[in-house]
Amino acid sequence: xxxxxxxxxxxxxxxxxxxxxxxxxxxxxxxxxxxxxxxxxxxxxxxxxxxxxxxxxxxxxxxxxxxxxxxxxxxxxxxxxxxxxxxxxxxxxxxxxxxxxxxxxxxxxxxxxxxxxxxxxxxxxxxxxxxxxxxxxxxxxxxxxxxxxxxxxxxxxxxxxxxxxxxxxxxxxxxxxxxxxxxxxxxxxxxxxxxxxxxxxxxxxxxxxxxxxxxxxxxxxxxxxxxxxxxxxxxxxxxxxxxxxxxxxxxxxxxxxxxxxxxxxxxxxxxxxxxxxxxxxxxxxxxxxxxxxxxxxxxxxxxxxxxxxxxxxxxxxxxxxxxxxxxxxxxxxxxxxxxxxxxxxxxxxxxxxxxxxxxxxxxxxxxxxxxxxxxxxxxxxxxxxxxxxxxxxxxxxxxxxxxxxxxxxxxxxxxxxxxxxxxxxxxxxxxxxxxxxxxxxxxxxxxxxxxxxxxxxxxxxxxxxxxxxxxxxxxxxxxxxxxxxxxxxxxxxxxxxxxxxxxxxxxxxxxxxxxxxxxxxxxxxxxxxxxxxxxxxxxxxxxxxxxxxxxxxxxxxxxxxxxxxxxxxxxxxxxxxxxxxxxxxxxxxxxxxxxxxxxxxxxxxxxxxxxxxxxxxxxxxxx
Numbered sequence: 001x002x003x004x005x006x007x008x009x010x011x012x013x014x015x016x017x018x019x020x021x022x023x024x025x026x027x028x029x030x031x032x033x034x035x036x037x038x039x040x041x042x043x044x045x046x047x048x049x050x051x052x053x054x055x056x057x058x059x060x061x062x063x064x065x066x067x068x069x070x071x072x073x074x075x076x077x078x079x080x081x082x083x084x085x086x087x088x089x090x091x092x093x094x095x096x097x098x099x100x101x102x103x104x105x106x107x108x109x110x111x112x113x114x115x116x117x118x119x120x121x122x123x124x125x126x127x128x129x130x131x132x133x134x135x136x137x138x139x140x141x142x143x144x145x146x147x148x149x150x151x152x153x154x155x156x157x158x159x160x161x162x163x164x165x166x167x168x169x170x171x172x173x174x175x176x177x178x179x180x181x182x183x184x185x186x187x188x189x190x191x192x193x194x195x196x197x198x199x200x201x202x203x204x205x206x207x208x209x210x211x212x213x214x215x216x217x218x219x220x221x222x223x224x225x226x227x228x229x230x231x232x233x234x235x236x237x238x239x240x241x242x243x244x245x246x247x248x249x250x251x252x253x254x255x256x257x258x259x260x261x262x263x264x265x266x267x268x269x270x271x272x273x274x275x276x277x278x279x280x281x282x283x284x285x286x287x288x289x290x291x292x293x294x295x296x297x298x299x300x301x302x303x304x305x306x307x308x309x310x311x312x313x314x315x316x317x318x319x320x321x322x323x324x325x326x327x328x329x330x331x332x333x334x335x336x337x338x339x340x341x342x343x344x345x346x347x348x349x350x351x352x353x354x355x356x357x358x359x360x361x362x363x364x365x366x367x368x369x370x371x372x373x374x375x376x377x378x379x380x381x382x383x384x385x386x387x388x389x390x391x392x393x394x395x396x397x398x399x400x401x402x403x404x405x406x407x408x409x410x411x412x413x414x415x416x417x418x419x420x421x422x423x424x425x426x427x428x429x430x431x432x433x434x435x436x437x438x439x440x441x442x443x444x445x446x447x448x449x450x451x452x453x454x455x456x457x458x459x460x461x462x463x464x465x466x467x468x469x470x471x472x473x474x475x476x477x478x479x480x481x482x483x484x485x486x487x488x489x490x491x492x493x494x495x496x497x498x499x500x501x502x503x504x505x506x507x508x509x510x511x512x513x514x515x516x517x518x519x520x521x522x523x524x525x526x527x528x529x530x531x532x533x534x535x536x537x538x539x540x541x542x543x544x545x546x547x548x549x550x551x552x553x554x555x556x557x558x559x560x561x562x563x564x565x566x567x568x569x570x571x572x573x574x575x576x577x578x579x580x581x582x583x584x585x586x587x588x589x590x591x592x593x594x595x596x597x598x599x600x601x602x603x604x605x606x607x608x609x610x611x612x613x614x615x616x617x618x619x620x621x622x623x
Contacts, residue, residue, distance in 0.1 A: 003045070004213045004214060004217070006045065007038070007041045007042050007046075007213045007216075008213055009268075009273060010041040010080060010273050011037040011038040011040075011213075012037075012267050012268050013076070013080065013270075013273050014033070014040065014077065015034045015037045015241065016264050016268075017076035018034055018072035018073055019034075019243075019263050019267070020089075020090065020260065021089060021090060021099075022072055022256040022260075023256050023260035024090045024092060025093035025094070025256070026093075027093060027255075028071070028072050028093060028254070028256060029071070029254050030072055031239045031246050031252050031253065031255075032069055032070045032073075032146070032175075032254075033070045033071075033072040033073035034239070034240050034241045034243070035175050035237040035238060035239045035240070035241050036073055036175040036177075036210070036235075036237065037073060037241065038210060038212075038213060038216060038241075039175065039216055039235055040073060040077055041275075042213060042217050043142060043220060044080065044277060045275050046217060046220065047140075047220050047278075048277055048278070049139065049140070049281055050081075050109065050280075051277070051280065052081055052277060055083070055108045055109040057280060058135060058369065059283075059284070060139060061139050061142060062109075062368070064112065064114065064120040064121075064123060064127075064144070065103055065114055065144050066117070066119065066143050066144060066146070067149065068102035068103055068113070068115035068116075070144070071099070071101060071102055072092065074103055074110075075092060075103075078107070080273060080274060081274070081275055082274055083109070111123075111365075111368045111395075112368060112391075112395040112397070113391055113395040116390075117146065118149045118152025118153070118155050119154065119361060119387075120145065121158040121159075122154050122357060122361030122362065122388075123361045123362075124141045124143040125158045125161055125162050125165075125170065125361065125362055126362030126368075127141045127366070128165075128365075129165060129366065130365060130366045130368070130371060131169050131369075133347065133350075134286075134348070134366065134371055135287055137284060137287075138281055138282055140169050140170070140224065141169060141170050142171050143170070143171070143173065144173050145173065146175055146177075147175065147176040147177065147178065147187070148181070148185055150174065150185070150186075150187070151185070154361070154388075156201070157355040157357055159201040159203060159232075160201055161352070161353070161355065162203070162230040163202030164202070167230045168228055168231070170230040171220075171230070171231050171232070172230070172231070172232040172233070173232075173235065174194065174235065175235060175237055176189060176191060176194065176234055176236050176237060177237045177239040177248075178238075178239065179248070179249075179250055179253065180253070182253075191236055195207050195232075198232050202229060203229055203230050203232050204229045204232070206219045206223070206232070206233050207234045208233060208234070210236055211237060211241060216235070220233070242266065243257065244266070246263075286369075289345075289348060291320065293321065296444060296448070296472075297313045297444050298441055298472030299472070300468065301468050302468060303440070303467070304465040304467055304468075306461075306463060306464060306465045306466070307437050307438070307440060307498075308335070308336055308337050308405075308462060309337050310439075310440035310443035310444055311338075311376075311402055311459065312336070312338055312339065314443060314444035314447040314448065315338060315340065315341045315447060316343075316344040317444075318447060319341055319344055319345040319348060322451060324370065324371055325348065325371075325451060326348040326350065326366060326371050326372065326373050327341040327342065327349050327376070328350040328352050328359050328363055328376070329349075329350075329351060329359070329375070329377065330353065330376070330377035331351060331353045332376075333351075333376070335404060336376040336402065336404045338402075350362065356382065357384060357385045359375050359377065359385065360382075360388040360392070361385075363399055364391075364392050364397050364399065372400070373399065373400065374400040374447075374451075375401050375402070376402040376403070377403065378417060379404060379406040380403075380405070380406075380419040381403075382401060382403055382422060382426075383421070383425065386425060389426075392456060393429050393431060393432070394430075396454075396455075398454050399455075399457070400450045400451070400457050401457070402459045402460075403419055403422055403458065403461070404462070405418075405419070405463045406422060406461070406549065406550075407420060407498070407499065407549030407550060407578070408582045408587070408596075409549050409591060410463045411463070411464075411584075411587045412584045412585065412586070413584070414583060415582050415583070418582060420550050420578055420582075421550070422550075423460065423526055423548070423554065423556065424551070424553055424555055425554075426527075427526065427554060427555075427559065428554070429458075431454075431456065432455060432456045432457065433450070433453060433457040433478050433525070433527060433528065434458050434460075435457065435458065435460065435524060435525055435526065436460040436497040436523075436526055437476075437524045438469070438470075438496075438497065438498055438499070438522050438524060439466050440468050441471070441474075442482070442522075443459075445475075445476040446459060446525075447459065449477065449478050450478075453478065462498055464499065466501075470482060476524065478525050478528065479525050479528040479529075480530055481523045481530035482521075482524065483519065483520070484496075484501060484504070484505060484520040484522045485508050485520040486519045486520075487519075490517050490519040490541050491516060491518065491542050491543075491605075491609060492516075492541050492543050492544070492608060492609065493519040493520075493537035493541045493543075493544050494508070494521070494545045494601055495521045495523050495544060495545070495546045495547070495560055496522060496523070497522065497526060498548075499549050499591070500548055500549055500596055503547060503591065503596065503597050503601055504520045506597075506598030506601075507601035508520055511606075516605065516609065519541060521533060523559075526555070526559050529559045529560065531564075534560060534563050535564070535567055538564055538567055538570050541571070542609065543571045543572045543574065543609070544560065544572070544573045545576060545604045546575050547577075547596050547600075548578075549578065549594075550577055550578060551577060551579075552578075555577065557573070557576075558575075561575075574607075574608055576596050576600055576601065576604055577594075577596065578596065579595070
C-alpha cells in the first residue's frame with residue numbers, strides 16, 4: 001500500500017468511526033468531523049510528533065481542536081494511534097466517559113477544553129510562545145479550526161499576535177467546509193479571500209483541496225519548512241464527505257446520520273488501521289530560569305502604598321525565587337505595575353497589547369506546559385475575556401488574573417473604567433478564589449499563595465494608596481480574614497474589603513465617640529470567605545453591615561449572606577454597595593455619592609441599632 005493510499009484509507013476509517021460514535025451516542029457532529037478527516041490523517045501519519053507511551057513528554061507536539069464539536073474525529077484519531085480502545089471510543093458522550101461531547105483534558109493528551117469557538121487558536125499562540133521563549137524546545141503547535149469561527153474576533157487577535165511574535169512553530173489548519181450550523185459562512189469557499197486576510201496579518205497562507213492527500217502532504221511539508229512566519233492552511237472541504245445523503249448539504253449539523261449502517265457501507269466499511277506517530281525530534285530538556293534567594297517584600301505599619309504597586313513588587317520578588325512564574329499584561333503595565341516584573345525578568349514577561357482575550361488565552365496555553373502565568377489589566381477589561389476564563393475552568397487550568405483600578409474609588413476616569421461587577425463575575429467561576437487585599441502586606445502574601453494554588457485565582461488591586469495596617473509577620477491566607485478592630489462590647493460587625501476597610505475604620509472612630517463599639521472585619525478573601533469569622537460575628541454582635549465598592553449583586557454582601565445562609569442565629573445583614581451609575585469625580589466624592597463611605601457606614605450602624613433585635617428565623621437581609 002502506498003503512503004498516499006494509507007492516508008486515504010485512514011481518513012475513511014476516521015469517517016466511519018465518527019459515524020459509529022455519533023450513532024452509538026444518539027448525538028454528536030459527524031458531518032463536521034468527516035470534512036476534516038483527510039487533513040488529520042496526513043497530519044498524524046507524517047508530521048505530528050507524539051510518543052503515545054509518554055503523553056506528558058515536554059518535547060511533544062500539541063494538537064488543539066479549536067473546532068471542538070468535531071470531537072468524533074479527534075477521538076477516532078486517538079483510537080487509530082492506540083491511545084484509546086474501540087470499546088472506549090463507543091462510550092462517547094455517555095455519563096462517566098472520558099470522551100465528552102467536546103474534548104477536555106480528562107482524556108490525555110488533550111491540553112485544553114474546546115467547544116466555545118474562537119478559542120483554540122489563541123490558546124495555541126500561548127503554547128507556541130511557551131515553546132519559543134520559555135521551554136525553548138522545537139515542538140510544534142497544530143490547531144484545527146473551523147471556517148465558521150473565522151468570524152470570531154479572538155481568532156484575529158491570535159492571527160495578529162502570532163505574526164508579531166513570528167511564531168513559525170504554529171500551524172493553523174482551517175477546515176473550510178462552507179456550511180455553518182444554519183447557513184453558509186460569510187466567505188463560503190472563497191479560499192483566496194481567507195488567504196488575503198491572513199497574509200495581511202503577516203502569515204504564510206496556503207490554499208488547497210482538503211480531500212487531496214497529495215496536496216495536503218505538500219502543504220504540511222511547506223508549513224514545517226523554514227520560515228519566520230506562522231503558517232495557515234485554508235483547505236476546501238465538503239461537510240459530510242463520503243456520504244451522499246449528507247455531503248455538502250445544510251440541515252445536518254450536530255446530528256447523527258439517519259442510516260448509519262448504510263453510511264458505513266458507503267464509506268467502505270469498518271477498518272482496523274493503526275498509525276505509528278513519530279516521537280519528539282529532540283532529547284533536550286525544557287529550559288529552566290535561574291532563581292535566587294530574596295527576602296519577601298514588606299512595608300512598615302502606617303506606610304501609604306497602593307496595592308497595585310505592592311502587586312508589582314511582590315510579583316517581581318516571586319520571579320526571583322520561582323523560575324516558573326511568568327507575567328502577561330494588556331499594555332497597561334505601568335498602571336498594574338507588572339512593569340516591575342518586566343524590568344526584573346524580561347525573558348518571562350509577555351506584552352499582549354490591548355487584546356484581553358488573547359492575553360488570557362495565552363496564559364491558558366502557557367500553563368499547559370506547567371508555567372505559572374500572572375495576567376494583569378484593568379479589572380473592568382477582564383469582562384472582554386470572560387468566556388476564556390469560563391472555558392479555562394473547564395480546562396482545569398491554573399491561572400492567576402489580577403485586575404487593578406476597580407470600583408468608584410478610581411475617581412475621575414468615570415464608569416467605563418470602573419469594574420463594579422468583577423467580584424460577582426469571578427465568584428461564579430468554578431473553583432475560583434477571589435481576593436481583595438486592603439493593604440500592601442496582605443497583597444504580597446496573597447500573590448505568593450496564588451502562585452501555587454490550583455485553579456483560577458483573581459486578585460483585585462486598588463489605584464489609590466492605603467495605609468499599611470497588617471503587620472508583615474501576621475499570616476494572611478486565602479480563605480482567611482483579618483479583624484481590623486474589635487472590643488469586648490461590639491454591637492455590630494462591619495464587613496469590608498479593599499478601599500472600604502478604611503471607610504469602616506473611619507466610621508468606627510466616629511461611632512466610638514457616640515458610645516457605640518463596632519467590629520471591623522477585613523474580608524480580603526471573598527471566595528473562599530472566612531465562614532468561621534462571620535459565624536462568630538453573627539453570634540457575638542447584633543447585626544452585620546457589609547460595605548463594598550461594587551454593585552450589590554454577587555459581591556461581598558452576597559458572599560457573606562451565602563456563608564450565613566444556614567446559620568440559625570443569623571442576625572440582620574445590611575448591604576452597602578454602589579447602586580446608582582457613577583460619574584466622574586474624586587474617589588471621596590464618589591464613595592460618598594455611592595453611600596459606601598464612613599458617613600454611610602456610621603449611619604447604617606445607627607439605623608440597625610435603632611430597630612428591634614432579630615435573630616434566627618426572623619432574620620432577613622436588608623438590601
